[in-house]
Amino acid sequence: MEPINKMRSFTIIRMPDVVQNFSKSASKDRIKYIILGCGSTGYNVAEELQQENEDLIIIDRDEKRVEDLRDRKYEAFVRDLRDPDFMKNLPVPEVAFILSNDKDANLAALKTVKTRFPATHVIARAVDPVSIDLLQKEGADIVLYPQKVVAKTAIHHIRRLHSSRLAMRLYDLLATWEGTLGIVTHINPDPDAISSAMALSMIAHHASNNALNCRILYEGNIGHQENRAFINLLEIKMERLTPQILEECDYLALVDSSAPGINNELAKTTRVNIIIDHHKNGEQPPAAVDFVDIRSGVGATASIMTQYLMELDIPVSMPVATALFYGIRADTRDFKRNVTPQDLNYAAFLLPLTDSELLDKITSPSISLETVEILGSAIRNRKIKSGYLFSNVGYIRNRDALPQAADLLIQLEGVNTALVYGIGDQNIIISARNKDIRLHLGNVMAEAFGSIGEAGGHATMAAAMIPLNYFTMVRNKEELLALIIDPILKRFTSIVGLDNEDKQDEI
Ligand SMILES: [Mn+2]
Known part of the structure; x- marks a missing residue:
């Protein structure tokens, strides 16, 4: 029997004949897939691709292996991935899978493919962690390290399970x-x-x-x-x-x-x-x-x-x-x-x-009637003093309307700070907006109302909630608000210095 090496080179020399006689894909100029090195990983890839009826050819250095593959109707050829000419007379692949279990052969095949066909996408198998880097540096588009793939898949499956x-x-x-x-x-x-x-x-x-x-x-x-x-x-x-x-x-x-x-x-x-x-x-x-x-x-x-x-x-x-x-x-x-x-x-x-x-x-919901009514009374009842707007909307069931009213009123000309307040079942609620950069509204609200309720917020928007615990003897909520709001608001007006100005101009 001839030495193995000689046998291989003999087969390589005969390849062009084989191409002409046996193969339809290999005689084309281009092909979709080529699998370089067809051990068990390569074979599994081949099976997947064949199921999808994809065009592919397979290269392996083992003659017996190639024969088996041909028996299974694959177009397979005996070539050595380390031979710089191993792609000779083969069509240009769109995608090359380099999957042998020999790390040097894989690296050599990658170099050959990338030099001869720079546009081919290469998926290369790393045999050990060191080859991952080497293959990436040589321009492999995707490097697979099967051990890692298995570990990731195992964890993914267990999470799903x-x-x-x-x-x-x-x-x-x-x-x-x-x-x-x-x-x-x-x-x-x-x-x-x-x-x-x-x-x-x-x-x-x-x-x-x-x-x-x-x-x-x-x-x-x-x-x-x-x-x-x-x-x-x-x-x-x-x-x-x-x-x-x-x-x-x-x-x-x-x-x-x-x-x-x-x-x-x-x-x-x-x-x-x-x-x-x-x-x-x-x-x-x-x-x-x-x-x-x-x-x-x-x-x-x-x-x-x-x-x-x-x-x-x-x-x-x-x-x-x-x-x-x-x-x-x-x-x-x-x-x-x-x-x-x-x-x-x-x-x-x-x-x-x-x-x-x-x-x-x-x-984009339509505004509820109640909200429209609250916006209406906020506009009607506004009082403006030196850029400060105060508006009493009376009894409210839906407190979300209050910040919307404040958002609206702060846009009025000549208004720098707007306070809109109403009375709910258990609290007096104040919603405030500010565009005066000298004033930190949240801090002022906290200072004014923090000791009698909850209050605070940002420089431009703030709110306060003052519980009604102390005022329960008054039945009519609107009346109650009218009675108690002035002393409450005074806490605010004295902090911002409004009390010293007596001019009140209504718009
Ligand atoms: Mn949630």
């Missing part, structure tokens, strides 16, 4: 329940909390085969117009949490809130069955909870809920998808705050399922 186990656990738990599940959102619920409650209710119906009746419960107010538009347009049914409803619930879940009594008005000792949240509160969740998933790294609870729906392969209805998308968007302030790649991933999953017209309507 963990999260799909969580989703399965929730599903299995809900599947065993029947009766009423009360889903409690945090106080003054926002779109993240509300959409998460909707998603949980959807999972519960699916898992229990409608044996569970879900009620979405809340306390506090849904003040902001956008949030009210959200609830109205998506026709979300929510009920105010009362002791009686609590009695009627067989199970309780908390969403977007990390424990009973934290950001909700449940008694701390209330037994809850499910907690799903993304807030950190530092405390351990109560021990008796059946299912807890608190992930403080995630931008929104709606992201966690979306992941469950994906993992469980539950078809997401348009209103729930729209709500969850809006929830993620609102909690991450339009994907700008605390947003993680997962949040974006789940939002991307939801986007095609949402109703974009509805999303538009939620974000």
